[in-house]
Amino acid sequence: MKAARLHEIGKNLSIDDVEIPVPKGRQVLVRVKSAGVCHSDVHYKDGRWGDFTPQGLGFKSPSLPLTLGHEIAGEIAEMGEDVTGLSKNVAVVVNPWEGEGLCDYCSIGEEQMCDNPTRLGITRDGGYAEYVLVPDFRYVKTIKNLSFDEAAPLACAGVTTYRAIKEASMEPGNALLIVGSGGGLGTLAVQISKALGITTIIGVDISDKAIKATKDAGADYAINAIEENADKEIMSLTNGNGVNGVIDFNSSDKTLGAYSKLLAKLGTYVMVGQFGAELNINSIVAIRKSLRFKGTYTGNHRNFVEMINLVENKHIKPDVRYVGGLDKVNEALENLSNLKVTGRQVIRP
Numbered sequence: 001m002k003a004a005r006l007h008e009i010g011k012n013l014s015i016d017d018v019e020i021p022v023p024k025g026r027q028v029l030v031r032v033k034s035a036g037v038c039h040s041d042v043h044y045k046d047g048r049w050g051d052f053t054p055q056g057l058g059f060k061s062p063s064l065p066l067t068l069g070h071e072i073a074g075e076i077a078e079m080g081e082d083v084t085g086l087s088k089n090v091a092v093v094v095n096p097w098e099g100e101g102l103c104d105y106c107s108i109g110e111e112q113m114c115d116n117p118t119r120l121g122i123t124r125d126g127g128y129a130e131y132v133l134v135p136d137f138r139y140v141k142t143i144k145n146l147s148f149d150e151a152a153p154l155a156c157a158g159v160t161t162y163r164a165i166k167e168a169s170m171e172p173g174n175a176l177l178i179v180g181s182g183g184g185l186g187t188l189a190v191q192i193s194k195a196l197g198i199t200t201i202i203g204v205d206i207s208d209k210a211i212k213a214t215k216d217a218g219a220d221y222a223i224n225a226i227e228e229n230a231d232k233e234i235m236s237l238t239n240g241n242g243v244n245g246v247i248d249f250n251s252s253d254k255t256l257g258a259y260s261k262l263l264a265k266l267g268t269y270v271m272v273g274q275f276g277a278e279l280n281i282n283s284i285v286a287i288r289k290s291l292r293f294k295g296t297y298t299g300n301h302r303n304f305v306e307m308i309n310l311v312e313n314k315h316i317k318p319d320v321r322y323v324g325g326l327d328k329v330n331e332a333l334e335n336l337s338n339l340k341v342t343g344r345q346v347i348r349p
């Protein structure tokens with residue numbers, strides 16, 4: 001089968017011919033119909049997160065070559081002998097945030113924090129290939145109302161967004177600010193926030209295209225931070241109180257500094273984007289306003305299942321752009337590096 005693999009940090013992926021894996025035990029082989037292209041893939045390819053390398057962040061570098069791609073939807077092609085409740089050709093979306101099941105984090109259901117993670121497309125071969133081997137059938141979820149292209153990005157963008165909204169602890173009547181609202185995660189965050197019934201959703205981004213995407217996704221307000229005075233606008237939209245939650249899909253020097261000042265008392269700032277910046281907040285302000293600052297990384301299997309059910313039942317249509325086959329994967333990564341995309345790009349291996 002064909003697979004787009006990373007051989008060397010900083011180089012483009014190359015299309016290789018590799019063996020089709022054979023599933024054993026609880027493993028399933030999925031025929032990949034659609035794979036989402038995530039900004040993390042750019043980080044893995046470049047070996048850098050902002051100013052940091054994986055070593056600098058205390059992560060293990062993956063062993064290369066590695067087939068990237070962790071947003072995967074497809075059909076069950078083959079199953080190991082211990083798989084039950086699934087049949088061939090069933091449409092599924094794959095949860096790539098797997099743990100080895102043995103550490104404390106796995107045992108409390110937070111497998112995405114596993115000490116020895118076994119993540120598809122990150123620590124083991126992923127979905128930029130015709131087939132992918134999923135280590136355990138509990139990580140596939142059947143889909144009914146979603147196309148493969150719509151389902152694939154949910155595996156990372158969807159679960160990350162859903163967990164981030166949960167972490168923001170929104171209450172009825174609250175206002176949520178979404179920073180980077182026009183991108184792949186941003187538009188999904190707007191849609192999911194709306195489906196969860198969040199009262200006021202404010203999106204902020206920096207291009208007309210992104211502002212249009214924010215409005216199309218259903219935000220109550222969309223602010224172009226280049227053209228408008230976003231601080232003033234947001235404070236006036238919230239009657240001078242500020243927002244109760246911020247979800248920051250950049251978490252860069254520019255956004256962290258500016259938007260953390262707009263939190264209302266008891267507000268929560270959730271950092272998702274990995275642009276790499278120092279959090280700089282006066283402790284007296286944080287204490288007197290009882291502010292909470294959190295990082296969040298993807299989500300657990302419960303978040304994954306809840307999010308897929310929510311998206312299917314509320315008929316959320318993720319904003320996806322079909323770019324082409326496996327041979328287009330480097331182009332798609334390039335588009336992300338140049339910040340040229342709104343919505344989520346998908347390829348069809």
Ligand SMILES: [Zn+2]
Binds near residue numbers: 038040041070156
């Ligand atoms: Zn991702």
Ligand SMILES: [Zn+2]
Binds near residue numbers: 099
């Ligand atoms: Zn674990």
